[in-house]
Amino acid sequence: MENRFNLLALTPRMKTLHYSWIAFFITFVVWFNHAPLLTLIADSLGLTSQEIKTLLILNVALTIPARIIIGVVTDHFGPRKTYSFLLLFCSVPCIMFACADDFEQLAMARFLLGFIGAGFVVGIRLVSEWFPANQLGLAEGIYGGWGNFGSAAGAMVLPLLALWFGGDDGWRWAVGSTGVICFLYAFVFYFGVKDTPDGSTYFKPKSYKAMEVTSAGDFFLLIVMQIPLFLALGLLNWKLSPQQSDLLSEHVTQLIYLALVILFFVQVRSAYQVNKGVFKQKVAPVHRYSFKQVAILNVLYFATFGSELAVVSMLPLFYSETFELNMVYAGLLASSYAFMNLLSRPMGGWFSDKFGRKKSLMLLTVGLSLGYVAMAMITKEWPLLFAVLITMACSFFVQAGEGAVFSAVPLIKRRLTGQIAGMTGAYGNVGAVYYLTVLSFVNYQTFFWMVAVSSFIGLMMLFLFQEPEGTIAEILPSGKIELIRVE
Structure with a gap:
């Protein structure tokens, strides 16, 4: 195994990282391919405002159980087979959505596409198999941050693609093209990666019915x-x-x-x-391992990724109503929040590698708590530029916090990494559901305060978090114990 972290190196380790983040990128493009085209879709099929909102709900409804299920499947069958099958399977409802003729068909396809949101979990396990602990945070951060950018890239490219195809069916060709890419990349991924480096063992849980605990x-x-x-x-x-x-x-x-x-x-x-x-x-x-560690990371991902999904959904409307902007301009400004993923998440992972998991999580959680407090204070009297800068600063801490969370997840228990990542990832979606539900009852300022308070609760829980150190033990097929370093 090579010791230097060189993204441009054509080594097996770096190839695996690039195959992985591209797979995740594609899943996010497909998962949110409808969002920038909703106006065209609504006009084409005569959808009501309520039906559009329903599609947005259905798009995330299946992701919570899907992340749990995919975590189990990943640990059992390995990331290579699981990711390839997920891409192959989800290309079908993507094409179904592009071919839909009424709301019911759109709704069913969107519901099934929620499953592709579980792709993130697979790569977490795969990347953890290939990178040592002192590089794992950066590697997972690149995987998560660059892959997560798929939603922002889709928002920029898909409307242009629909316009290029032209006509009432332009949106269909744009959505359908992402399904074709998803289908083809399933084979590229399958033949391009291996679950572990040569000579390494892929450790599996003792049972797949439920997560193992040790007390x-x-x-x-x-x-x-x-x-x-x-x-x-x-x-x-x-x-x-x-x-x-x-x-x-x-x-x-x-x-x-x-x-x-x-x-x-x-x-x-x-x-x-x-x-x-x-x-x-x-x-x-x-x-032994401490499930308390998993619980704390769940709460932190609830606050970080949960708030990101919620804020990305409401931020264009917040800018539009607060500063009286048209929705196109407001949407462009709001995209700055998601755009930060390219650098923030990798930096959060790198920071964890360099200065420790617990210290990094505490610092970043303080930052995101204060960031949401600042966003709660934004009013129409603020200069728009200052409001955007505050938003970008807050998003940096949120996404860097996500990177720090998943720099720690693979260091808890190697054979359970898929299941742990599945549960922690699911908590991110749970957070989005709760936050958006609260938003439907309160104003924007109260919403941001509520997110800040929940982040502060996560910060308090971090005092109970134990810095991963030493080794974790796994049993080889021969019965011999292998110690895996986590620092």
């Missing part, structure tokens, strides 16, 4: 951390109910609530079956 206390904390995930799904169900968007009937809505309750108890039962051994005897110290 009775951690078992109960695992159950507690499942609750917000199910509540978020219940909240999405409510948004689609007759009381909100009226996409689902009252009967179907009640059935979904019941199914979520049943599924929660099924999950609890599965978690107990996998972990009942911890109630009978203590796990050997060399094999």
Whole structure:
């Protein structure tokens, strides 16, 4: 394995990183390919304002459970097969969306496309297999930041592509082209990467029914951390109910609530079956890990990526209403928030490699808390340039914080990296659901204050976080223990 971090080197390690962030970039282009074309789509198919809002909800509805599922699948089958299959599978609903003739077809395709938002989880495990701990934060930051930029790139390119194709069906060709790219890249990825470097072992969990924990206390904390995930799904169900968007009937809505309750108890039962051994005897110290670490990272990603998704969704309207701008100009200014991903997330990861995971997370969380406090104070009397600079400064800390979170995720327990990344990633989407729900009841200033307070709660929890140090133990197929350095 090479020791220098050289992005331009054509080494297996760097090739794997580039294959990975391009795959993630494509997933984000496909996931949000409808957003910049909504006006054209609405005009073409005669959609109402309520139907447009419903499509936005459906686009994220499946991503929460999908990230959990894909995390499990990644740990079992490996990133190479999982990412390739995900790209291949999601190219189908993407083409379905481009060919849709009515709202119902659009809605079904958009719902299924929420699954592609889970692609992020796969690359986290893959990159962690190829990079040592002292380079992992930067590598994961590049993967996440450059890939996440796919949504901003799509917003800039897809309207131009639709205009180039022209006519009422221009948006269809633009959306469809992203599906074709997604389909083709599935094969490029499959034949271009390997799960691990030559001679390395790909460690798998002992069970795929539920996440392993190593103490009775951690078992109960695992159950507690499942609750917000199910509540978020219940909240999405409510948004689609007759009381909100009226996409689902009252009967179907009640059935979904019941199914979520049943599924929660099924999950609890599965978690107990996998972990009942911890109630009978203590796990050997060399094999223990603290689930508390996972819980803290979940909360931090709730505050960072959750707020990013929410703010990106509302920022154009915030600029438009606060400074009385037209939506095109407001949208361009708001894109500065997402544009920061290219540098912010890698810098957050690099900072973690250089100065430590805990110290970096604390500093960046302080920054994003203060950033949202500053955004809560923006009024129409402010100079527009100053407001944009405050927004970009806040977005730097938010996205750098995301990079710092996922510089720590792969250092907790190697064989569970996919499942841990899946849960932490899902918490980002949960955060977006909660934040956007609150926004529907309060004004912009209260919304920003609420995000700042939740970030401050994450900061308080960080005092309980333990800096990854020493080694983590995994068992080789031969039964021999391998120690993996995490510092």
